[in-house]
Amino acid sequence: MFKKFQPSTDVAGQTPVKSSVQRGIRSTILSLWNIDAETLEEIWPKKESIVNVKCRDHLSIYALHGEPLFFQHFDGPYFPTLRLLHKYPFILPHVRIDRGAIRFLLAGAHMMCPGLTSAGGWLPPADAALPTGTPVAFEAEGKEFIVGIGITKLGTEEMKTVNKGVAVESITYVGDDLWAIQKL
């Protein structure tokens, strides 16, 4: 999604978000992410008002003091930015890709099933299976930090049985154009 993204051409405008809408976003995030209210308060204090940076293709980036915190496509789920996720890695469920897949992810490719089901990869066990359309964080084999964020196209149990084709669509990854933006 952010393979090509230039603030000069792709940003349509910035608007402050209404406080009632902010309340809605806050509660959605609390139910969507694995985060407690106190930690969210740390990231985004109640008193501070966030700014909606509207971009092309119905993409909204929400920024606090110019620093992008999370974004949303259409009415889809909210995704944290990678930098935020690096600070709070627990807010999204993790999947691990094997070493061979890293360079494809960093070139912007979607992640295929074998990259997750092979020996280097990791998927949550059956009792913690993730359904389709869940935002997930990509860990990488032998690495400590999260390398990207994606959204599942198959349930994790399905991935194990099908083992073919796109498993997780990549949304943002280290080194894409969103990563390059530190201030909006």
Add this chain to the structure above:
Amino acid sequence: MADITTFTQIEKRATPPVQMFYCSVCTFPPEYCEFGNSLSKCKEWLQTQRPDLYEKFYSEEALKAKLGTISQEAQSKLEEDTAKKEAKAEAKADAARKKKLASQVVIKRIERNKRKFVTSIRGLEAFGVDLKKAAKLFAQRFATGGSVTKNAAGIDEIVVQGDVSQEIYDMIAEANEGGGEDGKGGKKGVDILKGVLIDNVDIVEEKRKKDSEQ
């Protein structure tokens, strides 16, 4: 009272953020430098900045352990790719630098009405100057109107009222005094104009044809 208790709870429960350490060459977390396009520079930088991490990522055992499940063949392919990418990125940066050296800034004096002039400045954006800010700076400095407009060719240029071409030339010179490629030095206040190569700045004059015939 209730407020105080909730406040202390927050203090206790909010999870502190992980302190991240990023490579200042490629901005990746250092363990991902190997997938970037400036590995050798990153390596050098990490060795001076954080020898402990360098040891962790690039020592012999680390390299061996890294192979993990990947085959020898795939690994060598990866290394080849990295080297290629690096060369490509360098070539690109080189081309960008050359282009910068070749690009021209034109300060044009345009006769508007007999003895009234406007000054247009074109080509500043090639040197990474923020046109809006520069226009504002000129407008403030000369106490006249200064704006960014699209010219006939659809390229942004700065138009300042009055004949200030020499002054603008001096300002650009002043901003880049004593500074080399990196644009260090120079005076405060005009640092928006930093990085422009003064040798590439031209002053030209344009008269309206009709007027010159008279």
